[in-house]
Amino acid sequence: MLDQAASVLRGSDEPLETSSRVARVAFIGQPNTGKSMLFNRITGAHASVANWPGMTVDLMKATVNWSGDRVECVDLPGVFDLEGYSDDEKVVCNFLTSVEIDMVVVVLNAAQIDRQILTVLQIRTLGLPAVVMLNMADEARKLDIEIDTAVLSKRFGMPFHLISAKYGEGCAKALEDLTDQTRRRSREPAIVPDYDTLRNTLMCDETLEEAISGAVAFPDEIPTTFSERLDRILLHPVLGLPLFFAIMLGVFWLIWTVGLPSQDWIGSGTDWLQKVLIEPALSPLPSGLRDFLLNGVWLGVATVASFMGLIILFFFCMAAVEDSGYLSRAAYLMDALMRRAGLDGRAFVMQMMGFGCNVPALMGTRVMRSRSLRLLSMLVIPFSLCSARLAVFVFIIAATFPAAFGPFVLFSFYVISFAAAFLAAVVMNRSKQFKSNEPFMLELPPYRVPTLRLVLMRGWGELRVFLRRATKFIIVGCAAVWFLTNFPTHATGLHTWGGQIGTFLQPVMKPIGIDPYLTLALIFGFIAKEIVIGSLSTIYALPSSAISGEIAHTVTAVQAYSFCLFCLLYTPCLTTIATVRGESKSWGFTTFSLVLSLVYAWGVSFVFYQSALLLGFH
Incomplete structure (x- = not known):
């Protein structure tokens, strides 16, 4: 016992x-x-x-x-x-x-x-x-x-x-x-x-x-602290929220301008490694097995590996924000707005946590006493722009948008993730199942200068989880994509099993601007969002250095944005689904959350894509 x-x-x-x-x-x-x-x-x-x-x-x-x-x-x-x-x-x-x-x-x-x-x-x-x-x-x-x-x-x-x-x-x-x-x-x-x-x-x-x-x-008179003076600015009733979003825009700008070049460096390294080591090592093997290991496994893993510099920077930036004490201020700032949706400041903080991974954010709802508030929070947390989605977005944005627009396009998905969560909560809060009157109490810690040791420890801890999860799913996912895109034997393109699946779903996906190849990548994204990038290399049978150019020629900026919108909001990964089931202890709620996210994602992408076409954008 x-x-x-x-x-x-x-x-x-x-x-x-x-x-x-x-x-x-x-x-x-x-x-x-x-x-x-x-x-x-x-x-x-x-x-x-x-x-x-x-x-x-x-x-x-x-x-x-x-x-x-x-x-x-x-x-x-x-x-x-x-x-x-x-x-x-x-x-x-x-x-x-x-x-x-x-x-x-x-x-x-x-x-x-x-x-x-x-x-x-x-x-x-x-x-x-x-x-x-x-x-x-x-x-x-x-x-x-x-x-x-x-x-x-x-x-x-x-x-x-x-x-x-x-x-x-x-x-x-x-x-x-x-x-x-x-x-x-x-x-x-x-x-x-x-x-x-x-x-x-x-x-x-x-x-x-x-x-x-x-x-x-205790002293007879408590002196005014640095935190109190800084809070007069950062928690200002008018300036507080604009400053918060400006800070987050700065984080995404740093990730884009510093992290994106690392993709080219690592990509060049994996290409060199493939040419010098991988291909010679696999040359004695039968052609079918060699093609599977090279184009089915290696290309997918190498493409995801090219984003590790960006992911590391992202985790370290978020660790610094959390360790500074500013995250609880964000909860305080957003509490009044979140109340209108039946949530509170804690739900906003959980969404911020979800930027690293949705799983710990879902587990963090345990601090809420009200089950209805927990369920509503768990319903909207998967809309957070997690690190796996971040890699997908950077990949697609870099291929289809001018470099100068990149940070702003990336930041727009951060804003949309909150807006989508807020709108979903407003609608769901009409149901008695999700109504809660639990009071929100939060003690603001003093601001602290993040120490390098703690930031590195926190960032490395998150990175270990990401690598463990990515390694677990990427190889299996990319191998499955290879089989679907290489059979029946001698079939190519849309005539393969994968192409046929993508074509079969076109009546649903074409109205939101997503072609059969991207549709197949999204299907495997159900397992883990990291697979989306790796599967693109497998689907197109191109190295990471060439896949961006192929997407740039076949996908328009409007289609790319619609694809990212769908990827942001549609069904989360299997690990997240398992966590929702474990925390809610309800298969009914878990199924409802899956259906909601899928329908929600399609609806938002449809409105965007069709509106863009009506306005003359292609």
Whole structure:
């Protein structure tokens, strides 16, 4: 039962280790305390780290060696209250009452200790052994907040440490103490707390003010911070939204002007590699097998690989935006507008998260208590311009639009993704199933200068996920495309099986300007959007350096834009579909979301393409 409960909580079939020789340490804290950042520093793992509330939505596990002892560290979701009722709070509650624990690491924001000490009080009431990490000590000093850790340690009966997980301040000493405490505690039986003890106390016996009285000194007058001065501009009721979109336009301009040239460099490298190594290595093989490996597998993988520089830059840019603290401001700015659609600022942030990948964004809806709000958010998140779609759009735009227009055309899809999500939410909110009155509460963290280490760690973590997913699907997808475009034997073009499929669907796809070849690429995009690019090389049997020229001669700018619109809004990848099913726990809702996205995509593309033709654009 223990293994099964832990496996369900982590969303994995791999059970947590339960050997008595392995001590288990749980990391607990409120959102935006730097808990996952500390977890990464201590374990060397790559849990998601972002400077906005509610980022950790799954359990991250890492087994480490502390002075010769094996210790299992588990990063729990950030929650405000151990007695709460959101999905994340239930995860923490279920974990604490289902899994044996040897030590708890409670992470607090030292600058907000007066509001966050409740977590320590609740852990003490549960009778769990703990070490408290007062993180962001540097920010507390800037606010002239003085904390006596010796007094707090004696009062609570557990060690308190002032640290900065971001810069490493105090971490070595804190880890040494944590190691000693865990080693001593692991000699005793692990604990599964009696949660009724906590619930019977309602909150706790002490007030928050009494808990820190005499140990924490706040200045008589809090100075005006840099974040407050900057917020007067960035959160201005009139200038706030234009500035936000200007910032995002700048991000896409950087991605286009810096990332796009890397496509040519990598493409030249893969062409050279094909000529010098791949083709000679495959030359002894039979012609059919050689053609399959070269044009069915290699060309597709090489084309996707040519976009890795752009994808890396995209992930690093988004990591910097998230780590700066600006993402929560975006939620605040958009909340009033999102309310009109039955959503709130959190749904907007989830869409921003969806720029990297829709999957973690869908999982992030667990911070919402209302099921109707979660379902409505999950319905519109797949419209986000994810990294896989970004690669497709850059490829198509670069081939069919003048280079000077590229950043603006790319940015237009970012705006359309939000507009499409907003319009869909407005319509769906008319149904009682999606109505919600859940209040929106968000604490704005201070602005922080993103550190290179954290940006690289965050960006690399996202890139690893992208590569793992891409590798899994691209080879299979491109191989399938090759079979469809090479059989029946001696058939070519539209006479192949793939061409016949594309031709068969032309009554549906021609009104939106999509030819049979692009139709076939979209069909395989159901598996993973990365396959769309790779499949084009396989369909046309051309290397990445030549495929752009072929598309430029066969696809007009209007057709290209319609194709990208359809790709933006139509059915998401299989991984996203599986996540929607897992998070909604409803096949009916999952099926409805698939049908909605497909119909929605066709309708938007149809309106655009036919309108363009009526206006004389071709």
